[in-house]
Amino acid sequence: MRVPVQLDGTAVLSSGKVGDVTLDLPEVAFALPAGKSSPEVPELSALRLSTEGDLPTFVHGLILERGGARHPFQFEAKIGEEYLEGGWALETPEGSGHWAFTWPWTDTQRAKISGARVDVALWLNARHLFRSSQRFVEAIMDIRNTVGPSAVLWAPRIGLPENLAILHLMGIDLLDTTEGLLRAGRGAWIFPEFDSEEDLPPQPPLCGCAACQPSSDPVKAPGEEGERIRNRAIHAHHQYLLEERRVRHMIRGRRLRELVETRIGSHPFQAEVLRWWDSLGRDYVESQTTVVGEGTHPYVYAESHRRPEVERYRRRFTETYVPPRTKSVLVLVPCSFTKPYRNSPTHRAMARALSVAPSPSLIHLVSVTSPLGVVPAELEDIYPARNYDLPVTGEWSGPERSWVTDAVRRLQRSGRYARIAVHLSDEEYGWLKEVLPPSDSCEWTVVGDSSTSPKSLMRLSQFAGSLPSGNAPSGPGLLEEARSVLTFQFSQAIADRLIDGGSRLQGLPWMHRLVSSKGEILATWKENRGTWHLTVPGAEKVLDLAGDYSVIVNPDVELRGDLFAPGARSAGKSVREGSEAILTTGDRVVGVGESLVPGPWFGRLRRGMVVAVRKHGRKA
Numbered sequence: 001m002r003v004p005v006q007l008d009g010t011a012v013l014s015s016g017k018v019g020d021v022t023l024d025l026p027e028v029a030f031a032l033p034a035g036k037s038s039p040e041v042p043e044l045s046a047l048r049l050s051t052e053g054d055l056p057t058f059v060h061g062l063i064l065e066r067g068g069a070r071h072p073f074q075f076e077a078k079i080g081e082e083y084l085e086g087g088w089a090l091e092t093p094e095g096s097g098h099w100a101f102t103w104p105w106t107d108t109q110r111a112k113i114s115g116a117r118v119d120v121a122l123w124l125n126a127r128h129l130f131r132s133s134q135r136f137v138e139a140i141m142d143i144r145n146t147v148g149p150s151a152v153l154w155a156p157r158i159g160l161p162e163n164l165a166i167l168h169l170m171g172i173d174l175l176d177t178t179e180g181l182l183r184a185g186r187g188a189w190i191f192p193e194f195d196s197e198e199d200l201p202p203q204p205p206l207c208g209c210a211a212c213q214p215s216s217d218p219v220k221a222p223g224e225e226g227e228r229i230r231n232r233a234i235h236a237h238h239q240y241l242l243e244e245r246r247v248r249h250m251i252r253g254r255r256l257r258e259l260v261e262t263r264i265g266s267h268p269f270q271a272e273v274l275r276w277w278d279s280l281g282r283d284y285v286e287s288q289t290t291v292v293g294e295g296t297h298p299y300v301y302a303e304s305h306r307r308p309e310v311e312r313y314r315r316r317f318t319e320t321y322v323p324p325r326t327k328s329v330l331v332l333v334p335c336s337f338t339k340p341y342r343n344s345p346t347h348r349a350m351a352r353a354l355s356v357a358p359s360p361s362l363i364h365l366v367s368v369t370s371p372l373g374v375v376p377a378e379l380e381d382i383y384p385a386r387n388y389d390l391p392v393t394g395e396w397s398g399p400e401r402s403w404v405t406d407a408v409r410r411l412q413r414s415g416r417y418a419r420i421a422v423h424l425s426d427e428e429y430g431w432l433k434e435v436l437p438p439s440d441s442c443e444w445t446v447v448g449d450s451s452t453s454p455k456s457l458m459r460l461s462q463f464a465g466s467l468p469s470g471n472a473p474s475g476p477g478l479l480e481e482a483r484s485v486l487t488f489q490f491s492q493a494i495a496d497r498l499i500d501g502g503s504r505l506q507g508l509p510w511m512h513r514l515v516s517s518k519g520e521i522l523a524t525w526k527e528n529r530g531t532w533h534l535t536v537p538g539a540e541k542v543l544d545l546a547g548d549y550s551v552i553v554n555p556d557v558e559l560r561g562d563l564f565a566p567g568a569r570s571a572g573k574s575v576r577e578g579s580e581a582i583l584t585t586g587d588r589v590v591g592v593g594e595s596l597v598p599g600p601w602f603g604r605l606r607r608g609m610v611v612a613v614r615k616h617g618r619k620a
């Protein structure tokens, strides 16, 4: 069984138990032939099927090494004829929670496993399926959905230093060194980026292992066959260790995806797997992707543009975004390196130019950016709008252009703009004229190729000066911006319920409080997280509308502190890691907090904290 400690999308740092061994996951187990205690090429016979009794037996001997201690671990499974192709699953021994299986399953098999307690899931034909990128992705989603989030998923004989990152990303907890040691046995010096078939390790050494250092030690000389292979095995062992450490480091920083994207550059098959993961697995992966983030993440490759948080932002924007009702003038500007954009020198210069407008609060400032499409000023703090960086060359690919034009169409459909200024250079953004042709109501205001040149800023200022004075005072303007953010975060219905006739905002903009007509605080804005936190009265006010954000708590649980897995029955379909969670017994709010795990895990995860509770509900 595994107990999650920290999530990075579908990759999970957890504390796990396999047999009698407690270990931190994800992990790579060192394959050792029986009776041996140093990394050597395993004897192939130890990995082959042997026949015993009626059924063939698969014996896989491995050593799990933790903190210098070695735990021999043997998994023995009796298997049927359909070893590679057909699906089967066996609990062995019965009642242990240890399941060995091959995939695909019939519905009956799937239902049987799904209803069982699965502590360890040993996926015996993973290596066979890893030849087809699409099948492998289909398999792993079905398997994880079926065995549940508490199972330790172990895929023997497919882990290599080059693919530890992507396999752990997809939620495989345990891999082993068998395949790399076999490659070493065939003469390869293996690295995450390439294999070298040279007689000697690459020089000067690319690696810090003992076998790679130049030395007069005769062991390292290409002497007898056994020694040659031993050196490669020592090297392989070291490469596994290094890459596994890198993977864990990246998960801790919630950036494993970045390591995966660098690895696929050397391995086209992995790129295929990642593309299927992003397309076929879109909803599966999105449901396990956090809605709040920290730091800056580089979006460099085409694959970066398809990251789940990016896809989600674009989809949510084109499907649900509604501009603040008070905004009657749209101003499109380029994004900036500094996040949030409003803090950048370029955006400050443009804001100054616009400040001459008789009613600046009528202006809706919207940044054009890749790969998000557009980011309106009030959404600048929403994840991932303030958490990315990308190479900027002024060239826009076909998909990048579509993301922007789709988003602009959404603005035009749902907004109430009488005037538009496109403060973007003709040279770089001329393709936007397809949706924003210059006209009496749509002015392109950049002179030359720089949006921040004195001439361009002057022109923007003139545009602002020509605007009519409106009668939208700043208070309601900000309230309408809050409505847009709440709609984006929750739904239009929830936003409208929270902001009704008498609601108002209190406090400083980065910690606004939304207050009801009765003076109760309904929600508080957390600027650095880009999210509104509901209070208990706020949650009570929207409870009938907020099923998608609710977590049903077992009625016999008396909630005192945080919510733990056994106390949760289920969660609404919009609950994500980092999202608001309204804790309810069905008809009563028993607390509000932040979900720590994906919605689909509620009711299935067996141990671990699932909601960090901010406030408990009023007593019944």
Ligand SMILES: [Zn+2]
Binding pocket: 201, 207, 208, 209, 210, 211, 212, 234, 235, 236, 238
């Ligand atoms: Zn080495």
